[in-house]
Amino acid sequence: MPSTTVIILDEYPPPPQSLLDALGRMDAACSALTLSQLLHGPVAGLPEADVLLAPARVPGEGVRSAVRRLRLRAGAPTAVVWTVDDFEDLEAHVRLGHDYLVPPFLPALVGARLQSCSERAELGRTLREADARAELMSYEKELEIGREIQAGFLPEALPVPEGWEIDVRFRPARQVAGDFYDVFELVHRRRLALVVADVCDKGVGSALFMALIRSLLRHTAENSGLQHLVAAGRSGGAIPVVGATPLLNAVTATNGYLTRNHLRQGYFATLFFAVLDPLTGSLVYINGGHNPPLLLRGDGSAPVPLEPTGPAVGVLPDCSYALGHTRLDPGDTLFAYTDGVPEARCPDGSFLGDDRMLDLLSQHTGSGRAVLDRMDLAVREHTGEAEQHDDVTMLALHRPRAARGPHATGKAVA
Incomplete structure (x- = not known):
């Protein structure tokens, strides 16, 4: 079973082959979607993901909006941007709280960074589930009070x-x-x-x-x-x-x-x-x-x-x-x-x-x-x-x- 699920943002430029090779070496489950599909497609059709991997040239607000849409589906995916030389664009993403990858895209370095993102996503899912359970218990308690009052x-x-x-x-x-x-x-x-x-x-x-x-x-x-x-x-x-x-x-x-x-x-x-x-x-x-x-x-x-x-x-x-x-x-x-x-x-x-x-x-x-x-x-x-x-x-x-x-x-x- 893959340890990390990754959505690769299918926008220009495509990820370098060395980054794709590193993802393959760590046995990550990868799928590709365009920014338009993430922002405007049906929420029910979006896959669950630990990481949204995007090129730094994509505007930071667009990446952040895509992550929000994915969170409506499940979990708490982390935005990770990569670049080879667009460091000014990368800085804008970092200011928004996005994680990043830069060369060399060695399997051990990429694996460690994405594993950390996966653990954060799992923690986010756990917290969301705990919040949902607490909200459900509160709702059920209110309903029980309502039932007693109605009786x-x-x-x-x-x-x-x-x-x-x-x-x-x-x-x-x-x-x-x-x-x-x-x-x-x-x-x-x-x-x-x-x-x-x-x-x-x-x-x-x-x-x-x-x-x-x-x-x-x-x-x-x-x-x-x-x-x-x-x-x-x-x-x-x-x-x-x-x-x-x-x-x-x-x-x-x-x-x-x-x-x-x-x-x-x-x-x-x-x-x-x-x-x-x-x-x-x-x-x-x-x-x-x-x-x-x-x-x-x-x-x-x-x-x-x-x-x-x-x-x-x-x-x-x-x-x-x-x-x-x-x-x-x-x-x-x-x-x-x-x-x-x-x-x-x-x-x-x-x-x-x-x-x-x-x-x-x-x-x-x-x-x-x-x-x-x-x-x-x-x-x-x-x-x-x-x-x-x-x-x-x-x-x-x-x-x-x-x-x-x-x-x-x-x-x-x-």
Whole structure:
């Protein structure tokens, strides 16, 4: 294996034969590139090198720029200039910190000089790798801190009214997520708010907006008035809904804030935000451009999608949101999810798909937890050894046919 790798700058004048012979005697690995190739060619195509060997007649700034380009590829090559008689040009290079070779080009002298350059290049590579490892460790530490902070925005325990069951599955694709869910009480604990949302993109940026949007929604809903609004039922009748005012205020105010202050960042969120009356099973909701949650009837009939009632939040200023309304009867389950479920990818890249998801949900005969277990298993089996490409969030709201005793809390399952 060659002890030194050398790029010979293919510019006039060519290296004297005695210098080339000395390189051959020391078994150096040599390649030739022009200055134009080094400065303007693709970085990925540049070879790794310990030494850039250049004639002293090439301007010093050109040699220094070529070394910088090589350092983008790997290592820390040393510029070594040679000359037979252009000593004024050589002095200019020495002032820039370049090493040099002058006659006689004896193998032992050339070998010793280039071996020293090779050792310096190896030291430079080691230092760069150490810096990269330290930077990676610092980045991972910051991500872990971000994950812990984000976890604080998700409910550790879910307030579950008597006679109801709530279960959640939440699996981020990365250390921080753009998906989120929330369950909290409204209207002096007479209503229950349920949110499932998906901020566009992935990583730290979407996680920051997740925290912002979640906080805006909850704060506005919890501090809104208690006026009665009227929602249109599926049968077309008018149904008075307590809790609709906090719902509308939260979504419209969040959309207004995002479009006024953060439109330039380009982040938005699809969301499903519902308010439940635990006594009657009445559910009023806004679907802001989100995957339609599915109402699974206890009688085994086809799942009923709760279609969008407005756009995603953070996209259109001053847009309006309509209220949707439905009812959960004993035995019914509401299944809300993010697109990480139907878009789960197997190793060959194909999606789980909406049809497969609907087929699995059509088999619903039990609790909400059973629905999530079935879907979670299907997603994991479909993904297999492939990388998880998107956050996976699922929430099931189930109304048992017969009360199973009071529930104090529910818990999310990762």
